[in-house]
Amino acid sequence: MREVDFEDAETYEPDEGWRRVSMTGSEQFSFEWFEKPPRHSSPMHDHENEQVCLCLTEELTVATEDDEVTLERFDSVWLDAWETHRVENTGDERAVGLDVFAPGRSFDFWTDREEE
Template sequence: MKSIDFADAETYEPEDGWRRVSLAGSDQFSFEWFEKPAGHSSPMHDHENEQVCLCLGGELTVYTNDGDSTTLKQYDSVWLDAWESHRVANESEEMAIGLDVFAPGRSFDFWTESDG
């Protein structure tokens, strides 16, 4: 068993107010809690990992490179295939909170060692 105390978990803040926290996981899957400030969008990106994005609070809109989009409200989720280009935006005026699940698991190296 490996326990992660949220207050002591590895944290990454790619931009002011956009914070990601690495939760318990493994090489097979990983969990990243995140907060996204009002008006913020991640850049369009893709990765080798399948991804499930779960909205825990506020609203998140997920856009794909092929023009599809969906708006997630509390407890809604979306699945993204490996290498599917996407971005996640908070188009509201309130902070949004989410949870990303990746398979296979990944670290923050995705953001720190690549163009995203």
């Protein structure tokens, strides 16, 4: 067993106010807690990992090239590997979510990727 204390977990901000926290993981899966400031969106991107995005507070809008869904508290969406998407907080309050990746994703995804 390996415990991860939230206060001591690895964390960084890809953009101001967009904080990501590495909760746990392995080569098979990884969990990342995140918070997005009001009106913040990740850029459109893709990755080799399948992803489940779970909304924990407020609302998160997840858009692909073909579809868009707004998640409310405890709603989730599954994204296939290589499916181009973005996650946006369209509201006026900080939104919090949890991403699950399979296989596990390197936590430095947003700091090591090249701008598209």
